Amino acid sequence: MVLPGSITAVAFLLITLSAPLICLGIRSFPARTELGSDGSFGFAEAPEYRNGVDCPVVNGGSGKGVGTTSCDASLVHVAMTLDSEYLHRSMAAVRSVLRHTSCPENLFFHLIAAEFDPVSPRVLTQLVRSTFPSLSFKVYIFREDTVLNLISSSIRTALENPLNYARNYLGDILDPCVDRVIYLDSDIVLVDDIYKL
Incomplete structure (x- = not known):
């Protein structure tokens, strides 16, 4: 005779013992690459973002970034890396x-490539x-040889990517007329208005 409590205990034990195997199975899938199998990145066109009624008018009210300059x-001004x-x-x-x-029309993105x-800065610009x-926005080219000989090997391979250090050279990379810029890492997601920064 099998007791109902023992069935529950055995089921719990089996699930507990198989959980590490499930996690191992999840992690064993091949890493997803950014470039699709057909050679495209698969981004849909974003909707047009328009200013609210309380926004200050810049560039004579031209809208849609027409006539907007990096100066x-x-x-x-928001700076980010793009690779x-x-x-x-x-x-x-x-x-x-x-x-x-x-x-949103009062933002200007400085993207450093x-x-x-492997994907040329020109292609990245067209994609954005x-x-x-x-x-x-404007895309700037970061010369990796600027920091290549300064990087020592690390436990985290992401730290060995020269583009990771471009933030330290923003004063040299961006147009000299840019006095203030907010740098954002590419893995950040904002859930509030950047104007508060």
Whole structure:
């Protein structure tokens, strides 16, 4: 005769012992690459983000980033790195900034791309433009040889990527007219208005 409590105990024991195997199975899937099997990245065009009624008018009210330059001090300047390895994260970060700000037309993104990225900076620029057609941005090239000989081997391979150190050279990379900029890592997601920063 089998007791009902013993069945529960045996089932609990089997689930507990098999949990590490399930986790191992989850982690054994091949890593997802940013580039799809057909050679595309698969981003859909984002909606047009428009300013709220209380936003200050910049650039004579041209809207949609038309005529916006990287030297416009009335804009909020945001800097981020852009590379093929973390592309999905960077695009999600840009979207989160645009979605949660009250004045998206008053933002200017400074995107720093690596000189020797597997996907050329030109292709990355086209990808950002096709995904966010109303976004005001400029892509800068970071010369990786600037820091290549300064990086020692690390436990975390991400720290060995030269683009990881581009934030330290923003003063040299960005246009000299940019006085203030907010740097965001590509793995950050904003849930509040960037104007509060």
